[in-house]
Amino acid sequence: MLELTDVEVRYGAIRAVRGISLKAEKGELVALLGANGAGKTSTLMCIAGALKAAAGTIRLDGRDVTSATPEAMVRNGVATVTETRDVFPDLTVAENLTLGSYIRRSDRAGVAEDREKMFALFPRLAERYGQPAGTLSGGEQQMLVIARAILSRPRILLLDEPSLGLAPVIVDQIFEMIGVLKRSGLTIVLVEQNAAKALAVADRAYVMRLGRIAASGSAAEIGATTDLGALYLGG
Amino acid sequence: MTFALQFTIDVLSLGGAYALMALGLVIVYGILKLVNFAYGELIMVTGYTLFLMGGSGLPWLVMAAVAVAMAVVTGVLTDYIAFRPVRAKSITAVLITSFAFSTLLQNAALLFISPRPRNVPLPALFSQTVEIAGVITPVRNLVTIAAAVVLLAVFAWAMRRTVLGIAMRAAATNFTMARMLGIPANLIISSAFAISGLLAGVVGILWIGRIGSVVPGIGSEPLLVAFIATVIGGMRSLEGAVLGGFLLALIDTSLNYLLSQELLKFRDAFTFGLVILILLWRPEGLLKGPATGQRT
Ligand SMILES: Nc1ncnc2c1ncn2[C@@H]1O[C@H](COP(=O)(O)OP(=O)(O)OP(=O)(O)O)[C@@H](O)[C@H]1O
Numbered sequence: 001m002l003e004l005t006d007v008e009v010r011y012g013a014i015r016a017v018r019g020i021s022l023k024a025e026k027g028e029l030v031a032l033l034g035a036n037g038a039g040k041t042s043t044l045m046c047i048a049g050a051l052k053a054a055a056g057t058i059r060l061d062g063r064d065v066t067s068a069t070p071e072a073m074v075r076n077g078v079a080t081v082t083e084t085r086d087v088f089p090d091l092t093v094a095e096n097l098t099l100g101s102y103i104r105r106s107d108r109a110g111v112a113e114d115r116e117k118m119f120a121l122f123p124r125l126a127e128r129y130g131q132p133a134g135t136l137s138g139g140e141q142q143m144l145v146i147a148r149a150i151l152s153r154p155r156i157l158l159l160d161e162p163s164l165g166l167a168p169v170i171v172d173q174i175f176e177m178i179g180v181l182k183r184s185g186l187t188i189v190l191v192e193q194n195a196a197k198a199l200a201v202a203d204r205a206y207v208m209r210l211g212r213i214a215a216s217g218s219a220a221e222i223g224a225t226t227d228l229g230a231l232y233l234g235g
Numbered sequence: 236m237t238f239a240l241q242f243t244i245d246v247l248s249l250g251g252a253y254a255l256m257a258l259g260l261v262i263v264y265g266i267l268k269l270v271n272f273a274y275g276e277l278i279m280v281t282g283y284t285l286f287l288m289g290g291s292g293l294p295w296l297v298m299a300a301v302a303v304a305m306a307v308v309t310g311v312l313t314d315y316i317a318f319r320p321v322r323a324k325s326i327t328a329v330l331i332t333s334f335a336f337s338t339l340l341q342n343a344a345l346l347f348i349s350p351r352p353r354n355v356p357l358p359a360l361f362s363q364t365v366e367i368a369g370v371i372t373p374v375r376n377l378v379t380i381a382a383a384v385v386l387l388a389v390f391a392w393a394m395r396r397t398v399l400g401i402a403m404r405a406a407a408t409n410f411t412m413a414r415m416l417g418i419p420a421n422l423i424i425s426s427a428f429a430i431s432g433l434l435a436g437v438v439g440i441l442w443i444g445r446i447g448s449v450v451p452g453i454g455s456e457p458l459l460v461a462f463i464a465t466v467i468g469g470m471r472s473l474e475g476a477v478l479g480g481f482l483l484a485l486i487d488t489s490l491n492y493l494l495s496q497e498l499l500k501f502r503d504a505f506t507f508g509l510v511i512l513i514l515l516w517r518p519e520g521l522l523k524g525p526a527t528g529q530r531t
């Protein structure tokens with residue numbers, strides 16, 4: 001469904017991603033692991049259209065979407081939850097969610113229904129409905145950006161370190177949520193620092209090192225053969 | 236009492252015009268983080284459109300609507316001609332192209348119309364006065380206040396209650412994230428320029444209504460006013476621009492009353508002195524606005 005071939009991402013002279021190829025099939029949850037600076041975020045942002053690929057191709061259902069704009073990628077069914085948890089801080093929770101459903105705003109009934117589902121999944125958001133998103137806690141902001149992404153009814157969800165800086169209880173909640181989304185048939189690419197947790201929900205995993213794919217395989221294989229500690233110490 | 240009323244009407248009518256000017260400038264700045272130096276020319280275009288329709292015999296309101304529409308069109312054209320081709324390249328390039336577009340429009344007016352002032356058609360209302368509680372005031376001041384109140388209210392409503400308005404506020408804080416939710420960059424930018432043109436067009440008519448005629452350089456003072464008002468109020472917030480506009484009008488009007496005849500020549504020097512003091516006290520302007528403000 002999603003397929004990257006020899007994709008490179010550069011920041012000026014810095015080659016952050018040096019030719020990676022990866023795939024995610026429909027309904028699959030693919031984990032992308034690696035040390036700080038390995039190029040995981042750059043890869044996701046490149047898929048999302050927010051960074052231009054310097055080389056290589058990105059295909060979606062066989063169609064070349066390598067140079068698509070971010071807004072076109074959303075219309076293609078790819079939603080992104082960024083590492084920096086980009087809520088619009090001075091917009092209310094409700095307004096943030098409204099923008100999540102921007103591309104299907106004419107489908108009022110469907111949007112309202114999905115909104116209710118999100119509130120059932122994250123009751124906190126319902127309580128904070130009219131509050132500026134900037135005043136939410138880190139965990140609440142994470143819930144908001146995930147809910148916001150899902151309101152576009154994506155076929156593929158890109159999640160960049162959803163557990164970053166959150167308390168263990170909240171992390172568990174987020175992972176439970178990821179499990180629910182996976183079971184609903186959504187294709188997910190998950191970047192995580194928390195490799196054990198990511199591998200527990202993932203079908204397959206890729207390990208990135210210095211901008212390249214260092215290992216790939218089923219989640220169980222990667223879990224068994226890779227020294228997860230060394231992975232994150234930059235080994 | 237009559238003095239207080241007189242003063243209030245003066246401040247509100249000047250401030251209403253200033254606030255609209257500032258808002259038109261800052262709406263584009265908020266999205267692109269770039270000052271549109273061709274903003275003043277939108278007012279010029281409004282004036283000349285009104286002048287050119289002078290003999291047409293159309294009802295004045297129709298002429299005014301066409302003039303405002305021309306400002307909107309020119310605003311959107313500014314984006315296509317001066318901003319869009321070089322936007323991705325460098326800030327300097329856009330500053331230069333927006334200056335160039337401004338000069339081009341002014342020179343077109345010089346060449347094809349005239350360097351001398353041209354009278355524009357205005358309804359009789361604009362030269363009449365009314366008496367309110369013993370204060371004699373020009374009707375156009377009251378028209379300005381009413382127009383400012385209506386436009387500011389509609390604008391505030393649209394920015395909070397319409398999806399496009401919410402999207403524009405989002406794009407002003409984090410343009411890339413807004414795009415990653417499917418909000419088209421070009422739609423947001425064109426809308427900002429169109430709103431900028433609408434505000435400039437309305438202010439243009441009110442401004443020219445005070446003067447009665449249009450010259451090629453008519454836009455320079457409104458541009459300066461808008462720029463100062465937004466700097467005082469805070470470049471990043473729409474409310475700040477409005478506040479800055481009214482504050483600048485308060486300063487100007489107070490100086491008009493306070494300064495003696497021979498000092499009045501130097502009013503602008505006093506105004507700028509006060510502006511500098513405000514900026515020393517609050518270098519970011521009075522209202523900070525959203526925290527993030529990276530150029531896109
Ligand atoms: N805007 C930028 N300008 C220059 N270099 C950048 C930029 N963003 C990232 N890089 C560099 O690209 C490389 C990959 O960064 P990236 O953020 O993709 O890594 P990551 O795997 O997501 O790391 P982390 O786990 O810390 O989030 C790093 O060496 C980083 O310094």
Ligand SMILES: [Mg+2]
Nearest residue numbers: 040041042083
């Ligand atoms: Mg990262």
